[in-house]
Amino acid sequence: MVSRVIPVDSFDLVIFGGTGDLARRKILPGLFRRFCAGQMPPEAQIVGAARTEMDDAGFRDMVRAAIDEFGGGAEDPGQLDSFLERVGYVAVDAKGDGGWKALKDRLRDDCVRAFYFSVGPALFGDLAERLRAFGLATETSRIVVEKPFGHDLESARALNRELAQYFDETQIYRIDHYLGKETVQNLMAVRFGNVLFEPLWNAQFVDHIQITVAETVGVGGRGGYYDDSGAMRDMVQNHLMQLLCLIAMEPPAQFEPDSVRDEKLKVIRALDPVEPHHIVRGQYGADEKQPGYRAHVENERSRTESFVALKAHVSNWRWAGTPFYLRTGKMLRARTSEIAVVFKDAPHSIFGAEAGRHNNVLAIRLQPNEGMTLDVTIKEPGPGGMRLVDVPLDMTFADALGPDGANVPDAYERLVMDVIRGNQTLFMRGDEVEAAWAWTDPMIDGWEARGDVPKPYDPGSSGPEDALMLLHRDGRRWRDIKA
Numbered sequence: 001m002v003s004r005v006i007p008v009d010s011f012d013l014v015i016f017g018g019t020g021d022l023a024r025r026k027i028l029p030g031l032f033r034r035f036c037a038g039q040m041p042p043e044a045q046i047v048g049a050a051r052t053e054m055d056d057a058g059f060r061d062m063v064r065a066a067i068d069e070f071g072g073g074a075e076d077p078g079q080l081d082s083f084l085e086r087v088g089y090v091a092v093d094a095k096g097d098g099g100w101k102a103l104k105d106r107l108r109d110d111c112v113r114a115f116y117f118s119v120g121p122a123l124f125g126d127l128a129e130r131l132r133a134f135g136l137a138t139e140t141s142r143i144v145v146e147k148p149f150g151h152d153l154e155s156a157r158a159l160n161r162e163l164a165q166y167f168d169e170t171q172i173y174r175i176d177h178y179l180g181k182e183t184v185q186n187l188m189a190v191r192f193g194n195v196l197f198e199p200l201w202n203a204q205f206v207d208h209i210q211i212t213v214a215e216t217v218g219v220g221g222r223g224g225y226y227d228d229s230g231a232m233r234d235m236v237q238n239h240l241m242q243l244l245c246l247i248a249m250e251p252p253a254q255f256e257p258d259s260v261r262d263e264k265l266k267v268i269r270a271l272d273p274v275e276p277h278h279i280v281r282g283q284y285g286a287d288e289k290q291p292g293y294r295a296h297v298e299n300e301r302s303r304t305e306s307f308v309a310l311k312a313h314v315s316n317w318r319w320a321g322t323p324f325y326l327r328t329g330k331m332l333r334a335r336t337s338e339i340a341v342v343f344k345d346a347p348h349s350i351f352g353a354e355a356g357r358h359n360n361v362l363a364i365r366l367q368p369n370e371g372m373t374l375d376v377t378i379k380e381p382g383p384g385g386m387r388l389v390d391v392p393l394d395m396t397f398a399d400a401l402g403p404d405g406a407n408v409p410d411a412y413e414r415l416v417m418d419v420i421r422g423n424q425t426l427f428m429r430g431d432e433v434e435a436a437w438a439w440t441d442p443m444i445d446g447w448e449a450r451g452d453v454p455k456p457y458d459p460g461s462s463g464p465e466d467a468l469m470l471l472h473r474d475g476r477r478w479r480d481i482k483a
């Protein structure tokens with residue numbers, strides 16, 4: 001199956017923080033892959049903008065090195081040279097006046113204009129203000145804002161208010177790169193493009209839902225930032241929340257930005273407050289290879305969680321009584337992200353007790369090997385009577401779609417192209433972000449007020465024992481964390 005590439009309109013894209021880690025690892029290599037795929041018009045222009053003094057040639061060398069390291073390189077070396085001709089650089093100070101006039105002079109009037117804020121959140125307001133003050137922002141310009149979007153409800157509201165002084169909501173693209181993943185969009189296609197699932201997608205037929213985002217790495221070089229936020233702020237408030245919304249939302253009337261985002265918002269607003277005994281926080285300890293979390297963040301008294309598991313309820317007609325179990329953590333057994341919809345047992349087994357209990361599970365894998373499996377109960381082959389086994393119907397995209405499907409675009413590639421197209425469906429709206437904070441803030445305030453200390457867990461494990469108990473108490477078990 002060959003995927004169709006529809007070229008976007010001509011654009012000027014300015015990447016503030018163009019010399020930073022995110023730009024080098026994701027944004028620039030992603031743009032290069034879109035260029036190779038023929039999606040970028042030849043006259044499109046990418047301008048790196050950051051504090052470092054550098055000329056176009058210096059930036060192009062940096063971009064070439066980034067693409068070699070993170071972009072898989074070019075099949076045809078000429079392609080990289082042609083791409084680099086589209087790339088330039090202007091030194092700009094987000095907090096000062098330097099460079100803004102030169103940047104303005106670089107931009108064209110007759111094309112889409114987008115500004116990617118790939119800088120720390122403290123600079124978002126400064127950039128927005130200066131884009132207006134120096135006349136770079138036009139009525140159709142877009143800004144792309146990276147995470148974290150606020151630290152709590154109050155700071156997110158303040159940031160929304162600040163950006164709203166300079167840009168209309170239709171011009172603001174708040175990135176959650178989970179929404180750019182192929183499988184996440186496929187989740188909507190599976191739900192709303194087939195008649196098979198939607199009739200069963202409710203409390204009557206679904207026993208519970210599990211959402212797991214597990215990492216094998218620790219906090220790495222982000223210790224200071226991470227210790228200030230923790231797993232709830234860094235992962236649950238945004239990524240896991242977005243996945244929960246797409247699983248739980250009602251069918252939107254159209255696949256259009258506000259239709260989809262209205263439905264997601266309703267889910268967040270229908271979430272019950274989470275009881276403290278339905279939350280488990282963990283912090284990884286040391287092993288023979290490396291020190292533990294507290295040493296990584298250089299804070300021997302840290303009470304920040306590197307793992308969190310919780311049981312949530314969406315109180316609406318569709319989901320009343322169906323638990324949503326969420327967990328995410330660092331230094332776990334395997335790197336995997338998965339949503340599992342666990343259906344109820346058949347109401348009556350005609351095969352007798354020895355056939356065992358069986359239920360269908362639809363597992364949606366975000367990584368590794370993006371794809372889906374549906375566990376179906378069949379007869380165990382052979383002459384041994386009617387014994388039942390669960391067998392996965394496997395739809396790994398790389399297998400199902402052939403060599404082209406294996407080349408699934410990275411989330412950032414797709415999202416940047418959506419910005420140019422002016423499609424906000426896969427971006428978070430301001431009220432959505434605020435509603436998500438309004439749900440997570442009381443949990444965080446609660447454990448801070450109680451002085452809760454996260455439970456220790458071993459690196460390479462599935463998290464603290466208490467997280468296993470969270471499901472065990474309900475007569476359920478987590479799916480294995482495996483690659």
Ligand code: NAD
Pocket residue numbers: 016017018019020021022023049050051052092093094095117118119120121123146147148
């Ligand atoms: P970084 O520290 O590597 O880069 C920051 C960039 O901002 C640099 O290019 C620097 O020159 C520029 N900058 C700093 N101060 C400036 C100023 N006053 N004026 C102009 N430019 C200035 O950071 P990063 O890891 O690339 O992250 C950028 C943003 O993306 C952050 O908001 C981060 O939270 C978010 N993010 C990063 C990742 C990642 O994988 N790195 C993932 C998700 C979100």
